[in-house]
Amino acid sequence: MDANKMDTLLQEQRTFHPPDDFQVKANFNNPDIYESALRDPESYWSEQAQHLSWFTPYESVCDWNPPHAEWFSGGQLNAAYNCVDRHLTDGRKNKAAIIWEGEPGDRLVLTYDMLAREVNRAARMLKDLGVERGDRVTIYLPMIPELPISLLACAKIGAIHSVVFGGFSAKALHERIVDADAKILITADGGYRRGNVIPLKANADEAVEDTGIDTVLVVKRVGAAANASMKAGRDVWWHEISQSTSAAPLAAEAMNSEDILYLLYTSGTTGKPKGIVHTTGGYLVGANTSMRSVFDLKDDDVFFCTADIGWVTGHTYLVYGPLSAGATTVMYEGSPDYPTRDRYWDICERYGVTILYTAPTSIRMFMKWGSSHVEQHDLSQLRLLGSVGEPINPEAWMWYHEHIGHGRCPIVDTWWQTETGCAMIAPLPGLTVTKPGSATRPVPGIDADVVDEEGNSVAPGNGGYLVIRKPWPSMLRTVWGDDERFRKTYFGKFDGVYLPGDGAHKDKDGYIWILGRMDDVINVSGHRIGTAEIESALVSHPAVAEAAVIGRADELKGQAITAFVTVREGVTTSDELVTELKKHVVDKIGAMARPEEILFAAELPKTRSAKIMRRLLRDIAEGRVLGDTTTLADPSVVDVLQAQYKEAD
Numbered sequence: 143m144d145a146n147k148m149d150t151l152l153q154e155q156r157t158f159h160p161p162d163d164f165q166v167k168a169n170f171n172n173p174d175i176y177e178s179a180l181r182d183p184e185s186y187w188s189e190q191a192q193h194l195s196w197f198t199p200y201e202s203v204c205d206w207n208p209p210h211a212e213w214f215s216g217g218q219l220n221a222a223y224n225c226v227d228r229h230l231t232d233g234r235k236n237k238a239a240i241i242w243e244g245e246p247g248d249r250l251v252l253t254y255d256m257l258a259r260e261v262n263r264a265a266r267m268l269k270d271l272g273v274e275r276g277d278r279v280t281i282y283l284p285m286i287p288e289l290p291i292s293l294l295a296c297a298k299i300g301a302i303h304s305v306v307f308g309g310f311s312a313k314a315l316h317e318r319i320v321d322a323d324a325k326i327l328i329t330a331d332g333g334y335r336r337g338n339v340i341p342l343k344a345n346a347d348e349a350v351e352d353t354g355i356d357t358v359l360v361v362k363r364v365g366a367a368a369n370a371s372m373k374a375g376r377d378v379w380w381h382e383i384s385q386s387t388s389a390a391p392l393a394a395e396a397m398n399s400e401d402i403l404y405l406l407y408t409s410g411t412t413g414k415p416k417g418i419v420h421t422t423g424g425y426l427v428g429a430n431t432s433m434r435s436v437f438d439l440k441d442d443d444v445f446f447c448t449a450d451i452g453w454v455t456g457h458t459y460l461v462y463g464p465l466s467a468g469a470t471t472v473m474y475e476g477s478p479d480y481p482t483r484d485r486y487w488d489i490c491e492r493y494g495v496t497i498l499y500t501a502p503t504s505i506r507m508f509m510k511w512g513s514s515h516v517e518q519h520d521l522s523q524l525r526l527l528g529s530v531g532e533p534i535n536p537e538a539w540m541w542y543h544e545h546i547g548h549g550r551c552p553i554v555d556t557w558w559q560t561e562t563g564c565a566m567i568a569p570l571p572g573l574t575v576t577k578p579g580s581a582t583r584p585v586p587g588i589d590a591d592v593v594d595e596e597g598n599s600v601a602p603g604n605g606g607y608l609v610i611r612k613p614w615p616s617m618l619r620t621v622w623g624d625d626e627r628f629r630k631t632y633f634g635k636f637d638g639v640y641l642p643g644d645g646a647h648k649d650k651d652g653y654i655w656i657l658g659r660m661d662d663v664i665n666v667s668g669h670r671i672g673t674a675e676i677e678s679a680l681v682s683h684p685a686v687a688e689a690a691v692i693g694r695a696d697e698l699k700g701q702a703i704t705a706f707v708t709v710r711e712g713v714t715t716s717d718e719l720v721t722e723l724k725k726h727v728v729d730k731i732g733a734m735a736r737p738e739e740i741l742f743a744a745e746l747p748k749t750r751s752a753k754i755m756r757r758l759l760r761d762i763a764e765g766r767v768l769g770d771t772t773t774l775a776d777p778s779v780v781d782v783l784q785a786q787y788k789e790a791d
């Protein structure tokens with residue numbers, strides 16, 4: 143975030159109290175909860191764990207051997223049982239579990255009973271295909287009902303799912319399949335996005351070459367227009383084998399609390415994505431608790447999380463959180479502006495959405511489109527709004543409050559990460575006074591703080607590193623296959639203290655204002671991308687000698703990707719090369735990593751020890767006066783670049 147924006151953010155004075163009627167009815171409305179949970183987090187979490195069904199009760203709540211935590215040891219449970227089967231006998235059998243809307247307009251409602259049957263069937267299909275407890279199943283699907291069904295089917299038989307977002311390229315998918323050593327891949331012939339067909343199967347065909355995948359299970363989503371080809375002996379159609387597979391009740395595997403539920407790959411500071419490991423008991427307790435605390439979930443709520451299940455927000459707040467709490471979760475396949483810009487509001491009105499959870503980048507887009515699209519719809523059922531993915535600027539917060547919430551709905555700005563599993567810093571809507579732009583304070587049971595370089599808590603009014611001091615149930619357990627990386631990345635700076643990688647400010651009331659990443663990770667439209675990943679994609683092109691990538695502040699997307707590239711000797715730079723390099727990055731990673739701009743440079747600014755000074759590149763890209771250049775090996779390099787950049791603008 144640039145310095146000016148940060149100053150404006152920190153001058154925000156407005157406060158919003160929970161409305162009285164909301165407070166009275168809120169699940170969490172006793173302020174003592176913060177204090178008591180902080181004093182005795184184990185009792186707090188153990189109390190929350192009672193909201194799940196355990197096959198075998200746990201013996202201890204938390205065993206903490208930094209940086210490794212075990213939660214609810216000795217306990218046995220099953221995530222799919224908790225999300226589905228148990229609701230067949232708790233009065234929710236015929237309640238809508240998933241309300242699904244496809245982009246072309248097709249609709250489907252799955253009651254808990256119907257969902258249970260589909261999960262049983264899919265679980266049997268996986269078993270028949272040879273999937274066993276502990277095996278990894280990679281899932282590369284569009285936002286169709288088979289996606290949550292696949293997750294739950296894996297969970298039911300104790301297989302570990304690894305979902306790869308459908309926007310990732312074949313190469314990115316390949317890398318994740320290999321790292322997880324997955325046995326089978328579940329994909330679709332294609333998916334819809336803004337009326338176009340995404341060729342998922344073609345990507346999958348390329349991705350599974352030279353991997354351990356011997357079976358590809360293919361959902362027919364698009365049909366002929368997808369032009370998918372099936373490889374005999376390897377590919378099987380979902381709809382064909384499902385016809386001959388029973389949907390009758392199937393006993394859920396009793397999983398140990400610490401058995402892995404899923405892997406989810408996320409970007410870090412090096413080129414290789416990290417497989418974040420989440421385990422069964424702790425993750426589910428975290429997800430379930432936050433539904434009741436942060437989202438104040440009631441039995442008649444209709445919960446609409448707009449994220450894709452390919453990201454952690456979709457895992458926790460489309461699938462495991464809402465379903466474990468017996469809620470109705472709304473799932474939409476497509477884009478918010480297809481076919482018209484009121485698509486979300488139409489969905490909210492038609493299904494009577496009561497809780498909406500979306501990202502600041504979308505809110506800024508809605509602002510840009512104007513409120514007329516919203517005003518066509520009756521949003522009176524909405525009672526709570528959530529935000530996630532990046533810092534929400536106060537203007538977007540206020541617009542959300544006024545135009546979507548009509549001043550009536552509390553806003554929960556939720557800070558968390560793939561690694562944390564569930565919301566960590568967020569208001570409790572019936573208790574916490576909110577300030578536009580601040581995620582407010584850690585939720586009960588979470589001991590977060592802002593510290594200086596030495597790890598000391600900063601005084602109110604200061605900034606530093608965001609940290610989490612104590613373990614929590616849904617924390618990542620390790621990085622798949624690389625425990626050393628887990629230790630170094632998250633616990634390497636402060637002993638036994640978790641380092642998320644975000645910078646934060648603590649105001650005079652102790653409120654936390656997240657300022658963004660402090661490492662080489664950028665956040666484009668709420669998607670987290672490592673600059674090193676894009677750089678290595680660029681450098682793998684034969685024309686490129688060297689590349690430096692930065693996130694430039696962007697009104698709409700939060701950050702936009704700018705790449706500075708030096709070409710190899712003999713290569714002539716051209717607009718065609720720019721186009722080709724952008725395409726190359728899309729092929730290597732996916733469309734969300736496409737650089738917005740590529741600037742050719744004769745040289746990149748480096749220190750005498752040959753480290754690229756990204757800070758100066760950011761100054762150039764954001765049109766600022768250059769910061770300190772005295773450590774540069776050749777200060778003239780930046781002057782040339784700056785002149786060039788202005789010209790290109």
Ligand code: WTA
Nearest residue numbers: 530531532533555556557558559560656670
């Ligand atoms: C950023 C998404 C400010 C942050 C759940 C974090 C946020 C990264 C917020 C994790 C928020 C997420 N305010 N920043 N409310 N929520 N972030 O793993 O930089 O995709 O480290 O998880 O997003 O991104 P991830």
